[in-house]
Amino acid sequence: MSFLQIEPVRILLYLVGICAFVGANAAYLVLAERKGAGRIQRRPGPNEAGFGGILQPVADGIKLLAKQVMVPPGTDALLFRAAPLMVMAPPLMCLAMIPFSDSIVARHLNVGLLFVFSFGSINVMALMLGGWASRNKFAIISSARVVSQNVAYEIPMLLVVITLLMVTGTMDLNEIIHQQGGGIWHWNLFKVWVNPLMPVTFVIFFICMLAETNRAPFDMAEAESELVAGAFTEYGGMGFGVFFMAEYANIVVGCSLATVLFLGGWQSPIGVLSGGLWGAGWFLLKLYGLIFTVIWIRWTFPRTQFYSLLNLSWKILIPISLFTLLLTGAMMKLPVVYHQFF
């Protein structure tokens, strides 16, 4: 038995790997975001540091690291310092569950989906505590927004996921991917014979994911034109940097969850070549496709109003997702009932 296969060592290695993955992603997604914004606005984006701006995240990181972490007077110093830790921990935990390929998964748990959602829900708490501890009216308004937004969007998201659970019958993320093997038409996104509204379900999931990660057009939490920087107004230096990184880490988690649940995870779209590193390649391809869509959406749509944000959730997404839930249940159970009686 190799040393690397000892469970604690393996988990430790994976955690280091995940931290590195999250760090690199957070750094370079910021660059990708700025470059993408530049392209859409027909300018080149950051291009001074390094070749074509490739060193910009390094420069930003050094700048943030070199800054002093100030705890402004009047704040709740303990919570103020704890909030960045709490905001970063959940996405790291969640990524431990995500299967990057058939064998590359930090910890296999048969309730992996639940794990991701339960730790994803702590994230709200962290943002809120950070905002509250800052003793800043902008931060507190932002915190209140974060909470009501997340509460509102958790519901359609969970409804959609329950719909999907009814189809898959398991909360094991790797098992969910295994069920989607054998070509693009086996992905949950295109399983229209199970539920003709499956693509709609995916869209709802994606919208909820945007809202849960406080991304534009739902970034009411850091509406910079009205709330300075939202919940992290008072943070400077690496405290701010961690919040910023956590936002991107959450996007990575959300997009990888969408990939796993709807786009077949590491399964290849042509039915072959989905084992080992190929699988990881397919997974990353789909993941970054979704992430670029997120960036694209951010620079296309203006920020919504807060009331229309809540209206969208309560008046459109929740009814539709409830309907898909009922429809899926009916379509799954009606044949059984039919066979019993006729």
Add this chain to the structure above:
Amino acid sequence: MNPIPFADYLVLALFALIVGTTIGGALIAALSTRIIRGVSGLMMCCVGLGGLYYFLNSPFLALMEILIYVGAVCVTIVFGVMLSEPDEPPHQESRRHAALWGGGALLVCLAIAFGVAHLGLSGPWTEPATRVNDGSVEAIGLALLTTYSLPFELISIVLLVAILGALVIARSGRTKE
């Protein structure tokens, strides 16, 4: 299952960490004068409880604990805190006979703790804490709809009452009379 050096100590350390989180969180929740810190302590306590459930081989319950108590209940409490007065109440003069009341409360607490501990230690434990079922969605669903259908339905009634209560409160606030 792997022969790891100091495996027992590692597990013990983890257990101690989880118990420490639970107790520490509970103490913070009970002793803190700032309400927001109290909620944070409650959150810590719930996370620790989740860890304890995990130690008892029921990851589903552990995750549910976190999802519901941290992700929903604590968030709701903080939301309530935000809608209340932002400042802490001014420090009040301690009441007369405070020591007497405190001592009484302590006695009652000790009695309850002792009773529970006594029951736990002497009561018959039929099943060792091993995995009862595989914890899959199917098993949970079956359990909820067969063996535990009565609690399940009772919970739904509680939720229904809560929703109705919320509606009543919201309605009465909206009419301008």
Add this chain to the structure above:
Amino acid sequence: MSLLTALRDTYSGFKSLLTGLRITAREASKPSITVQYPHETLKMPERFRGHVKLVLDPVTGKSRCTSCNLCVRACPSDCITVEGIKREGEKKKSVSEYTLDFTTCSLCGSCVEACPSDAIEYSKDYNVVSLHREDFSRMDLVKKLEAEAKVWAEKNPEAAAAAAAASAAAMAAAAAAPAKPAVAPAPASAATPTPTSTPAAAANPVAPVRSPEPKTT
């Protein structure tokens, strides 16, 4: 009925979102249109009004200014001072010192309009920057012209050489013919005719003499 309306609204709203995404995708595929400022700059339009500058005559490589002081008189805010000298071998006076107080200049352009010999114009400088107030309160336009002339000379050496030769010839003629109303430093300045056609105003430390105006033609 209202359910149908709601569904239709949702559908059309979603479609409009996709339209928006299509538009941004199309824009993203076009080339970028910004100017990378420190590396490349835009050419200023003809009518851009920067601070006033002396025109470099493309034939002589010198200023056309005759220090007639009309611009000084035209200036509403008194921000121009002009000193001129009479050089050997030249018909008119030439400028030796042209100072603009840019801190009070309002860029009205009266000086440009007043100039009879088209010797001043608006410059195209838009990033004038300095750490010292004196660089603006006493902006030495002659110095700027010299720098410009140096560049001009390097760019088209034939024209510069021709101009230098012409001026040298004129000076030689002046030195040869009537040395009667002798201005003391005239031979000295004629003795060092720089071939690179630097307008020899500041190079030769000639005191800005104004009073003795010997009419030698």
